[in-house]
Structures are given as C-alpha cells and as structure tokens.
Amino acid sequence: MKLKFKTQAYQTAAVQAVVDCFRGQPPASAEAISYRIDPGKAKKGVEDLFTESGFKNAELKLGDIALLQNIVRVQNQQNLPQSSELVKTKVSKVNLDIEMETGTGKTYCYIKTIFELNKQYGWSKFIIVVPSIAIREGVAKSLEITAEHFLETYHKKVRFFIYNSKQLHQLESFSSDAGVNVMVINVQAFAARGADNRRIYEELDDFQSRRPIDVISANRPILILDEPQKMEGAATLKSLEEFKALMVLRYSATHKTTHNKIHRLDALDAYNQKLVKKIAVRGISVKGLAGTNAYLYLQSIDISTKKPPEARVEFEQKLKSGEIKRVLRKLGKTDNLFDLSNGLDQYRGYVVSDINANTDTLSFTNGVELFVGEVDGDVNEAALRRIQIREAIKAHFDKELTLFPHGIKVLTLFFIDEVAKYRDYAAADQKGDYARIFEEEYSQYLNEVLNLDETPYIKYLKDIDPAKTHEGYFSIDKKTKRDVDPAVAARGENAGLSDDVDAYDLILKQKERLLSLQEPVRFIFSHSALREGWDNPNVFVICALKHSDNTISRRQEVGRGLRLSVNQTGDRMDHPAIVHDVNVLTVVASESYKDFVSALQKDISESLSARPKVADEAYFTGKVLKTATGDVEVTPQLAKHIYKYLLRNDYSDDTDCITGSYHEAKKKGTLAPLPQELQAHAEQVYQLIDSVFSDRQMFGIGDDRRPKKNPLNSNFDKQEFKELWNRINRKAAYSVDFDSAELVSKAVTELDKSLRVTPLQYTIQTGEQTALVTYDGLKDGEAFVLRATQTEKNVHSIHSTVKYDLIGKVAEGTQLTRRTTADILKGISVAVFTQFRTNPESFIAEAVRLINEQKATMIIEHLAYDPVEDKFDLDIFTTGQTKQDFSKAGDKLKRHIYDYVITDSGIERDFVKELDTCTEVVVYAKLPRGFLIPTPVGDYNPDWAVSFKEGTVKHVYFVAETKGSMSSMVLSEIEKTKIKCTRKFFDEINRRYAPENVKYEVVNSFGKLMELVK
Incomplete structure (x- = not known):
C-alpha cells in the first residue's frame, strides 16, 4: 500500500506563517545566486573538472525593521505574543520558532515550507539538522514518500541526501545543482569528538584539500532544526555557527529556548482540532504485599442484556497433581473462591457479594473490594508483565473488532528494555519470556474471540499463525547477525537513545508494509532505546514492559502513537465527524490509571506554560x-x-x-x-x-476499561424506525452549475464597491550610539538608544521592481480559471485597479476574499442535488458504539434506538430527557457520525431523527443545533452554508421520494420542535 497526502488547512497555516515573515523579499535572480565553487587543490590534469558554477541562496534584502514588522504581523494574525525585536544568535540573525504538537506532521510542514520558500523567493539550499539517527532516517523516509505528492503541486522534486563524511562528492552536487537541494544531517556528524565526525572541519586529501564545511557554508543555507531543544549544548551551538546560515527555522512541540515564535499548534490545539488521537489508559494498580494476601486480579466486568454482570478474575487454583496454577475465570454473585481454587486456604471467606458494573467494583463477603485493573496479593514483576501483555492483547482485539470492517490495520507496540526477554538464543526455539507469555495469552484470548459468529474478521484471524503475528525489531550484530541490545548514548541531549542506523533502517522499511492487512505482523516488540524510530500511524496500543524512569516523560511515551490512522488505500482517517471515534490510542501502564493520567496531564500542562493565563x-x-x-x-x-x-x-x-x-x-x-x-x-x-489558558481546559484522558457496550435495542427493529430510516437513507451527488458571466458581473460590482487597499507604511527611526560593541555582543545594555520614530505612507509601491503574476495569484486563491479571473479584473474600475500599484499583496488578498464571498453566495443559488442508488449500510449504527465515554450518558432510555445517548452539552441532555418522555414520540435516534450529507463546503452530519405517532403530523425532524437560545446561536459562515445546502438536499429527497413527510429544521429546544410539529 501507499500512504496518501493531502493539503490541510492547519499545515498550510504553519507554512504560510514562515513565508509571510519575508513578505517584500524580491525573488532571486540567477545573477544574484551564481558563484564559482571553490575547486580546492585539484590533482594535476583534472583542474577543469572543478571550475563549475554553484547556486547559493540569495541574501536577505529586507532590513531588520521590515523583518520585525512582518514577524509582528504574522504574530498578530495568530494572537501570539508580539516580539519587540529580532532575536539574533551567533548562528543567524533570523531565528523563527514554529511550535507543532507531536503527530501533527511537522516534517511534512517544513518540507512544504521548503517548496514555498523556493517558489516565492527562489531560495534553494536547505539543511535539515536533527538530533539523532532515528529522526534522520525518519526525515529521509518522509522526503522519499512525499516526493510525488509535492510534484503534483510544485511540478518539481527535491534532490536530497544524508550527509556522509565518506561520500563528499554529494556536496559538489548540492552546490552546483540549480534546483531545490536538501541535506539531512544529524548533530553527531559535526558536533561529536570522533575522527569521522571531525572530518567536516578538516582539509581532506580526498576532497581536493578542502574543508567540507566551507563548501557547505558557501551556499548560505537555510537551516531547519528538527527538535532544537535537543541541540542546545555549547558544542552543538558553536558548530552550527560554521554553517553561516541565512536563517534558522526551529520546529518542535517543546521549545526550551524562545526566539521569534511565529506559529503555535500545541497539545491543546491539536486535540481540540482533532488532529491527533484521543488517549485512553489501562492502568494496573497493585494492592497489598507480595506473599501476604491471596492473589487476585480483576481484569474486567462484563455486562449483558441477558444475564447479570460477571467479573473476569484471575486467581490461583490447585491442580490434581498438586501444582498451583493461575487461571482466568468469570465469576458471578455467590461464587466461592475457596471451592473454585480446589480448597486453597488463602481463599477462605472469598465469596462474591456484589458485582457493580457502574462503579467497576467486585466485592467479597469478607470485606475485600477490588476495582477493575487492580491486582492484589503475591505480585512480582513477572506477574505484572504478564498482566500488561494480556491487557494489551485484549485492547488490541477490542479495537480490531471495530476497525477491521473499515480496512484499518491495528498495530500494538511493546517497548522492552532487554532483547533477551523477547529473543533468547540459548533456548531451542529462541523465544524469550515475553514471546512465550505473549503466545500463551494471545492463544487463550483468540479462542474466546473465535467463538463469535463467522465474519470476514473471524476468517482473517483464523488465517494468521499466532507465532507470525508478533515480531521483534532490534539492533543487529554485524558479525553474528543476531538481535542485540543497542548501543545507547549515556549523556547529553540524547541520553537513553540509540544511534544504531541498522535498527532504524529496518523499522522504517517496514512502515508501509506493516499497514497492510496482508502482512500478518500486528504486535511489535522493540527496544525502549529505539522509541524515536517508531512513526507508524496505525499504532493503537502502546505497552511499556519496563520500569518507569524520570528520563522519559509520559508525553514521550504516548508520542509514538498519536498520529491519525490510515486505511488500506492509504487515506487518513481524519473526517471531523468520526476522527475521535476511530482514533483512540490505548496506553497499557504499569501503574494505576490515576497515577499515569496525573503524570501525563502534568507533562502536557507544563508544555502549555507559554500560553497566556491572565485575561485582563x-x-x-x-x-x-x-x-x-x-x-x-x-x-x-x-x-x-x-x-x-x-x-x-x-x-x-x-x-x-x-x-x-x-x-x-x-x-x-x-x-x-x-x-x-x-x-x-x-x-x-x-x-x-x-486562548487564555486555564487548567479547566485540559482535555480528558479516558479510562480504557470504563466504556461499556451500548447495544441497539428493540426500538431499532420497530416498523416506525424502519420506515423512518427508509425515508432518510438516501445518498446524493451535488453539482454547482452557475454561469461564469454572472459570477464575473457580481464580483466586479463587489470589487468596485468594497475593494480598498491601505497604502504601505514605512518607519523612520533615529538614534545614537551610547556604548562600544564587542565581538561577543553589547556592553551594559543596548549600543544604540532610539530617539525618534516617524511613520510615513508610500503612495508608490516599494515593490515596483518585483513582477507579479496578478491573474495567476488571484486565480490560485479563488480556484477560478485564468480566463474568468482576467474578465473580473478587466471589468473593475480604473480607480480601484490603480490601488494595485500602491500595495500589490494587499490588493491580491482583498480581491481573493471578496470574489470568494460572491462564489459562496452563488453556491447556494446554483446548487442542485441528484439522488443516487447507493444507500448507507446499517453497520454505521454499530461502528464506534462499543467504545464510548459513558460519563456523559444519562439514564437508560425508553424510545431511543440505543440504551444510552452520549450528549455533548447540558442543553442537549435536557432535549433528550423531554424527547424520551414525550408520549407523542414513537422512536428517535441520534444519528451516527457516519451519516453524512455532502455539501460544497464539507460533509454535514445532522443530529437527530424523530418519528411521531399517527395522529400527529407525521414528520421526521433533524435538529442541527441545540443551543441556549436562537438569538445567541453563533454559526460560522461554513455552518450556515452547510445548513442551507442540507435544506436543499431534503427538499429534493421530499420531491422524489417522500412528499411532505421528511422535514429538516434547526431548533434550539424540544419545545420549539413541538411547535413545528403541531
């Protein structure tokens, strides 16, 4: 399979933030960037080989004041703190910080930024600097798999290579090639002490007695630092100065040192915008002391509509041979563990008195009480690891049961701290303890699952050999070809991580293959030191079979699984209506749920420390x-x-x-x-x-065991619901067929009326020197003191030497043809068009905005729906229903098709109460998120479908919003357009299939709904 990429607004915003910082920089000319590459001391007879021209990055033409004004403008657009000055370093005078949460695609963003900076300003030489080999290999893989995607947009490819001190000929191509060139280098290659690492600074015989760093720096490269907080050591920063960077772009989720921050997409933004997976935790809480209590582990409480709750409990049992073995059994009320254990004395008095599915507790007559996930008694490390492996397997099957029908492969990732625990070469089968435990627990749980009805998923499971569904990815000893523990950095920014390129290479080569359902491997064991090498979007379960330590934050532990998943065709599962139903990462922790979540939220809260907290x-x-x-x-x-x-x-x-x-x-x-x-x-x-942060904004981290099943009930089978479903279960294609001449006319009228461009301003500042400047910086404060500032308007564009493709820019922004765009621009008045010379960029931006507004209006006027034969499958009512947060569910319902409704607000809960108790309502449904109506501005998911009794005007009503009052209802322009489109959709459905019987309305309360019914 092949991963697909698409243009996404939040990533485009990150790219545009960088590009806009250099507004006014003229595109580079060939003369400005051409130079003669240093030939070095060429060997006799081959001098002519080294007289070629190179192409470097053009110098910045913008002064400090213009740069700062651009940066402040970008910061204002995002309501970020405004910079009072350019934060200069010895590495470069331009240092921009871009904050992006793990899993949101920062690598994609800076690759796209490379293309945009080349397109807008002609810059072509970039160096991506990374803190470890793991990230280096990941970046190279990203450059490879995004090449075709960016070729479609920019009609060119990046020439990229990984710096290798033994392959310095690549630096010649990097310098001489006129296209977009990217070098990927890890800090160890230029900031470490080894002989190979120092070659970059030495005159080398095999490089014509030149220093590689001189050939690199002659290109005035743009440095992109990936995870810069791991490159802040004195030696690293000093080495970076040697690159003579034109500018430095810093990308990270956790910046330690702040420069000019121009973009922020932090953990809270990423979660609220549904750009990363939700997190759920299966904690394991140990009670009692080893050897002092009877061993008990409460795995789960199972509920059913046919019988009382049952507790799934592990306890010890005496076999006929006298051997003591731990077994997993389902217990019901009044079951006696003394009897079930075959008379083990430690279980005397352990008679089940209560199984409470609401509080997830199991109680015995002797007063002992266990919560789900608690283990009591003789609990050594081996027992704890077995429980973790079992829970990870169970979580995996739970997710797979839901996601398999949608073609989504589920991967579970185990991190271990010693290869021998998984692969033991001293054993005949070479299986370590963890591999053996895994196969035992997997086979036991698989047998339970196989008892379900025969489905394509069950057939899929039967075709997988348990021994082939797990695999280990470790470092490889080059002599023995065996898996070994990787060499790990003992200190510095990469303490605890491995620099073993073979291990990372192996993992990354499997990235796309592992996503295929044809590949049997679903469970992966990897060394903890390789954690940064894992970047697979379909990791749904993470289990760390190791002791927690302070060097790894909880946020780092979950980071490998935050990316949104993809299906078998490579499409990302990111539709807003279903994204957090599908994308839930389960972390199987070796500590209690409460302790893990507390530590994780503390990590996240600390990462949000830069957010403003005072609303004055x-x-x-x-x-x-x-x-x-x-x-x-x-x-x-x-x-x-x-x-x-x-x-x-x-x-x-x-x-x-x-x-x-x-x-x-x-x-x-x-x-x-x-x-x-x-x-x-x-x-x-x-x-x-x-945007003002408070702890109350922190998103919840669910307990993975709390969600219960919410089965479809008898209301789903009622004739009234079947009739209701048949009426609304229609799909349609839309078309927008409007006359270009009409759009041109309306756009011209609006541009003449509303297009106003503010003349460019420039600032004149005067000051005087008050201190001497040393090599290291300023003495006792600023060297100059500002005395006066004067702002002037420029009626003649300072861009007069820059050529703009006006038609092309407006056509690109409005998605219109060049011909239609030209007709619009030709039609506007001379007085309005003259403003283009005053401020070209403002003119283009305003023209695009005004034309797009006219397009939006005409979409509704010229929109038509054409029903198709295809209908929604009934499985949209079961997808995602097995795992829901029932903390938002009220009492069991009487008229709803499910036992419970998961509501989003107090107003919605009140609406459900009245709806469920109304005697005129036969049946109703909160429509699943897979029920989508296509519109030109995005798919739309109505909330409710209601069927009323005979005698009432028989209608089906959809409630689009359930807010406090109609007057305070705030709808975005997109929401308004979706609602108008949905009205047209149902008008057409009514006309063709159900005259007068299906009605779509927007209401704010149950009372308003009944007014419309009556």
Missing part, C-alpha cells in the same frame, strides 16, 4: 478577530467590554484568571449573552477568551 484588558487590546469580512482589531474600548463581561458573570477571578464556571457554561451552552458591542463577532470573542 491589556491582553485583549490589539488582538485580532478573524471574521468572514476581514480582520477586526480589538480596540481598548472593546477590550474593556470583554474584560467587564468576564468579571460581571464571574467568568474571571480576582487574579484575572478564567474560572471553571466559564468553561462549564460554555460546555453546557448556557453562557451569558455578550454585550451588544461584541455580539457581531461573538464566535471570535469566545475563541479569544479561550
């Missing part, structure tokens, strides 16, 4: 509200309104921190209405308030 007037003033009609700056007066709104409603406390009552009200949909002055931009104001 000063914070809100000057921030930007992004609206459909353009950006709105928060004036001091608007900032005061926001601040007073928070105070008046107790949404902020005496220290100006956001309170829990704000987040609770927002979750329930009961926020107090904003002042009149703010209501026009309500959605943006709430987003601005949410």
Whole structure:
C-alpha cells in the first residue's frame, strides 16, 4: 500500500506563517545566486573538472525593521505574543520558532515550507539538522514518500541526501545543482569528538584539500532544526555557527529556548482540532504485599442484556497433581473462591457479594473490594508483565473488532528494555519470556474471540499463525547477525537513545508494509532505546514492559502513537465527524490509571506554560478577530467590554484568571449573552477568551476499561424506525452549475464597491550610539538608544521592481480559471485597479476574499442535488458504539434506538430527557457520525431523527443545533452554508421520494420542535 497526502488547512497555516515573515523579499535572480565553487587543490590534469558554477541562496534584502514588522504581523494574525525585536544568535540573525504538537506532521510542514520558500523567493539550499539517527532516517523516509505528492503541486522534486563524511562528492552536487537541494544531517556528524565526525572541519586529501564545511557554508543555507531543544549544548551551538546560515527555522512541540515564535499548534490545539488521537489508559494498580494476601486480579466486568454482570478474575487454583496454577475465570454473585481454587486456604471467606458494573467494583463477603485493573496479593514483576501483555492483547482485539470492517490495520507496540526477554538464543526455539507469555495469552484470548459468529474478521484471524503475528525489531550484530541490545548514548541531549542506523533502517522499511492487512505482523516488540524510530500511524496500543524512569516523560511515551490512522488505500482517517471515534490510542501502564493520567496531564500542562493565563484588558487590546469580512482589531474600548463581561458573570477571578464556571457554561451552552458591542463577532470573542489558558481546559484522558457496550435495542427493529430510516437513507451527488458571466458581473460590482487597499507604511527611526560593541555582543545594555520614530505612507509601491503574476495569484486563491479571473479584473474600475500599484499583496488578498464571498453566495443559488442508488449500510449504527465515554450518558432510555445517548452539552441532555418522555414520540435516534450529507463546503452530519405517532403530523425532524437560545446561536459562515445546502438536499429527497413527510429544521429546544410539529 501507499500512504496518501493531502493539503490541510492547519499545515498550510504553519507554512504560510514562515513565508509571510519575508513578505517584500524580491525573488532571486540567477545573477544574484551564481558563484564559482571553490575547486580546492585539484590533482594535476583534472583542474577543469572543478571550475563549475554553484547556486547559493540569495541574501536577505529586507532590513531588520521590515523583518520585525512582518514577524509582528504574522504574530498578530495568530494572537501570539508580539516580539519587540529580532532575536539574533551567533548562528543567524533570523531565528523563527514554529511550535507543532507531536503527530501533527511537522516534517511534512517544513518540507512544504521548503517548496514555498523556493517558489516565492527562489531560495534553494536547505539543511535539515536533527538530533539523532532515528529522526534522520525518519526525515529521509518522509522526503522519499512525499516526493510525488509535492510534484503534483510544485511540478518539481527535491534532490536530497544524508550527509556522509565518506561520500563528499554529494556536496559538489548540492552546490552546483540549480534546483531545490536538501541535506539531512544529524548533530553527531559535526558536533561529536570522533575522527569521522571531525572530518567536516578538516582539509581532506580526498576532497581536493578542502574543508567540507566551507563548501557547505558557501551556499548560505537555510537551516531547519528538527527538535532544537535537543541541540542546545555549547558544542552543538558553536558548530552550527560554521554553517553561516541565512536563517534558522526551529520546529518542535517543546521549545526550551524562545526566539521569534511565529506559529503555535500545541497539545491543546491539536486535540481540540482533532488532529491527533484521543488517549485512553489501562492502568494496573497493585494492592497489598507480595506473599501476604491471596492473589487476585480483576481484569474486567462484563455486562449483558441477558444475564447479570460477571467479573473476569484471575486467581490461583490447585491442580490434581498438586501444582498451583493461575487461571482466568468469570465469576458471578455467590461464587466461592475457596471451592473454585480446589480448597486453597488463602481463599477462605472469598465469596462474591456484589458485582457493580457502574462503579467497576467486585466485592467479597469478607470485606475485600477490588476495582477493575487492580491486582492484589503475591505480585512480582513477572506477574505484572504478564498482566500488561494480556491487557494489551485484549485492547488490541477490542479495537480490531471495530476497525477491521473499515480496512484499518491495528498495530500494538511493546517497548522492552532487554532483547533477551523477547529473543533468547540459548533456548531451542529462541523465544524469550515475553514471546512465550505473549503466545500463551494471545492463544487463550483468540479462542474466546473465535467463538463469535463467522465474519470476514473471524476468517482473517483464523488465517494468521499466532507465532507470525508478533515480531521483534532490534539492533543487529554485524558479525553474528543476531538481535542485540543497542548501543545507547549515556549523556547529553540524547541520553537513553540509540544511534544504531541498522535498527532504524529496518523499522522504517517496514512502515508501509506493516499497514497492510496482508502482512500478518500486528504486535511489535522493540527496544525502549529505539522509541524515536517508531512513526507508524496505525499504532493503537502502546505497552511499556519496563520500569518507569524520570528520563522519559509520559508525553514521550504516548508520542509514538498519536498520529491519525490510515486505511488500506492509504487515506487518513481524519473526517471531523468520526476522527475521535476511530482514533483512540490505548496506553497499557504499569501503574494505576490515576497515577499515569496525573503524570501525563502534568507533562502536557507544563508544555502549555507559554500560553497566556491572565485575561485582563491589556491582553485583549490589539488582538485580532478573524471574521468572514476581514480582520477586526480589538480596540481598548472593546477590550474593556470583554474584560467587564468576564468579571460581571464571574467568568474571571480576582487574579484575572478564567474560572471553571466559564468553561462549564460554555460546555453546557448556557453562557451569558455578550454585550451588544461584541455580539457581531461573538464566535471570535469566545475563541479569544479561550486562548487564555486555564487548567479547566485540559482535555480528558479516558479510562480504557470504563466504556461499556451500548447495544441497539428493540426500538431499532420497530416498523416506525424502519420506515423512518427508509425515508432518510438516501445518498446524493451535488453539482454547482452557475454561469461564469454572472459570477464575473457580481464580483466586479463587489470589487468596485468594497475593494480598498491601505497604502504601505514605512518607519523612520533615529538614534545614537551610547556604548562600544564587542565581538561577543553589547556592553551594559543596548549600543544604540532610539530617539525618534516617524511613520510615513508610500503612495508608490516599494515593490515596483518585483513582477507579479496578478491573474495567476488571484486565480490560485479563488480556484477560478485564468480566463474568468482576467474578465473580473478587466471589468473593475480604473480607480480601484490603480490601488494595485500602491500595495500589490494587499490588493491580491482583498480581491481573493471578496470574489470568494460572491462564489459562496452563488453556491447556494446554483446548487442542485441528484439522488443516487447507493444507500448507507446499517453497520454505521454499530461502528464506534462499543467504545464510548459513558460519563456523559444519562439514564437508560425508553424510545431511543440505543440504551444510552452520549450528549455533548447540558442543553442537549435536557432535549433528550423531554424527547424520551414525550408520549407523542414513537422512536428517535441520534444519528451516527457516519451519516453524512455532502455539501460544497464539507460533509454535514445532522443530529437527530424523530418519528411521531399517527395522529400527529407525521414528520421526521433533524435538529442541527441545540443551543441556549436562537438569538445567541453563533454559526460560522461554513455552518450556515452547510445548513442551507442540507435544506436543499431534503427538499429534493421530499420531491422524489417522500412528499411532505421528511422535514429538516434547526431548533434550539424540544419545545420549539413541538411547535413545528403541531
């Protein structure tokens, strides 16, 4: 199979943030970048081979003031803290920080940034610097598998190579090639003490007596630092100076040293935008002391509609031979462990008194109580590891049962600290303890699963040999060809990690093959030191069979499994309606759920320390509200309104921190209405308030054992629901067929009316020197003191020497043909078009925005749906239902097709209560997230389908929003367009299949729904 890539808005935003920092930099000319490569001391007779030209990066033409203004503009667009100066280092005068959470594709982003910087400004020489061989191999793999994707967009490929001190001829090509060139290098290759690592600084006979670093630095490369926080040692930073970088772009989820930060996508953003997997934990809590209590492990509590809850418990049992063996059995109420253990004295008095599925507890008559995941009694390390392996296998099967029908391969990753525990060459079968335990536990659980009804999934399992479904990936001894423990760095930024290239190479070569259901390997054992080499999107279960230590944070432990999964065709499972139903990472911890989650949330909270925490007037003033009609700056007066709104409603406390009552009200949909002055931009104001961090914003980390099954009940089989489903179960294709001439006319009218371009401004600052400057920097503060600042408007563009493809830029931004774009631009008045000379970039941006608004209006006017024969399968009602967070579920329901409804707000819970108790309702359903209506602005998932009794006007109603009041309902432009499209969809369905019987409405309460019914 082949991984697919697509353009995503959040990644484009990260790329654009970098590109916009250099707005005004003219595209490089061939003359500006051509130079003669140093031939070195060539051997006699071959001098002519070394007289070729090289192509370096053009120098920055922007001054410090222009650069800083661009950076501040980018920061304002994202409401990031504004930089007061360019943060210069000895490595470069331009240092940009891009913060991106693990799993969101930062490697993809900086590769795309390379293409964009080349496209916009002509820069072509890039060096990606990484802290370890693991990341180096991963970057090289990413450059390889994204090549065709970027070729489609940019019509060119990157020439890339991994720096090798024994293959220095690649530096000649890097310098002489005029295309986009990328060198990938790990810090050990230039900042370590070994002889091979020092070659980069030495005059080498096999390199015409040149120093490799001189040939590299002559290109004025752009440095991209991947995980820069691991490259902050003095030796590394000193070595980086030698590259003479044009600029440094730093990409990380956890920056330690801050420079000019221009983009932020942190852990909270990534989770809220559904860009990474949800996290669930199976904790194992040890009670009692070894050898002092009867051994008991409560694995789970199983519920069923046909019988009372049962507890799945492991305990010891005496065999006829006298041997003591641990067995896993299901227990019911009144079961006696003394009898079941065949008379072991330690179990006297252990009679089951209660099995509580709500609290996940098992109680005995002697007062002993166990929670799911707790193990009591004689618990040594071997027992703990067996439990972890068992739980990982169970979690794997649970996920596979749900995801297999959708073509999603599930992988489980075990990290171990010693190869011999998995592969023991002294044993006849070469299996270590963990391999043996795995096969025992896997076979036992597999037998249970195979008792299910015959399905394609069961057939798939039967075809897999248990011995071939697990594999180990370790370092390989080059002499013996056997797996060995890898050599691990003992100190420095990479302490605890391996530099074994063979191990990483093997893992990465299997990346795409492992995603195929044809490949039997589903369970992977790898050494803990190789953890950074793992980057497979379909890792759904992670289990660390090792002692926890302080060198690895919980956040690092889960990082390998955060990427969103892909199916068998390589498509990423990232549709907003289902992304967190499908993408849930389970961590099987060797500690209690509470302890693991507490440590993980502490790690995440600390990573968010750079977020603002005080919501005062000063914070809100000057921030930007992004609206459909353009950006709105928060004036001091608007900032005061926001601040007073928070105070008046107790949404902020005496220290100006956001309170829990704000987040609770927002979750329930009961926020107090904003002042009149703010209501026009309500959605943006709430987003601005949410940018102030409080611990109440932290996303939940679920207990993987808590979710229970939510089976379809008898309501699903009712004739009324079948009739309802037959009426709405229609798919349709849409078309938007509007006249280009009409669009041209409307766009011209709107551009003439609304296109206004602000003239470029330039700042003149004067100052005087007050101190001497040393080589190392400034003495006692600044060398210059600013005396005056003057701002002027420039009515003539400073870009007059830059040639713009105006038609091409507008066509690209509006997705229109060049012909239609040209017709629009030709039609606008001379007075409006003249503004292009004043500020070309602003003119293009505003023109694109205004034309797109006219397009959106015409989409609705010219949209048509054409029903097709295809319908939704019934399995959309069962997909994702086995694993849900029941903390949001209320009481068992009477009229819903499931026993429970998982609601998103207090208003929605109230709606369900009234809906379920209404005697006029026969049956209703909260529609599954797979029920999607296509629209030109994205798929739409209606919430509810309701069928009423005969005698009532028999309708089916969909409720798109269930908010506090219709007047305070805040819908984005996209939501409004989706709703309008959905109305057209159901109008067409009614016209063709069910006249007058299917109705779509947006309501805010059950009362409003009944008004429409009556």
